[in-house]
Amino acid sequence: MTRPQALSAEEVATAVAELTHWDGDPQGIYRRLTFPSFRAAVDAVVQIADIAEQMDHHPDLDLRYDCVRVAVVTHDAGGVTELDVELARRVDALFPGTDAG
16 A cells, blocks of 8 residues: 655645645644534544544544544645545545534
8 A cells, every 4th residue: 555645734734724624734734513412522523533533543532521623734745745635635525514503
């Protein structure tokens, strides 16, 4: 299996601009989701975990009451890769608005 390659700063900037709800740089990209309740935020974590398991690529998830911060970086590649961008796209497909709640 080919090891994923880190994207250039320009490629990451382009990806972040296309994702719209994400921010970051070549060291990692992230998005904050806000939900109407703690339970809804927990459910979102489970949905994101399902995507991560399907991809075998796991984000850092930070749950704070009604907010979930999703951060992705491919540590083995030393930066953001196409895997991270694809995971971000899949999260956006589940939660298309800036506020998921």
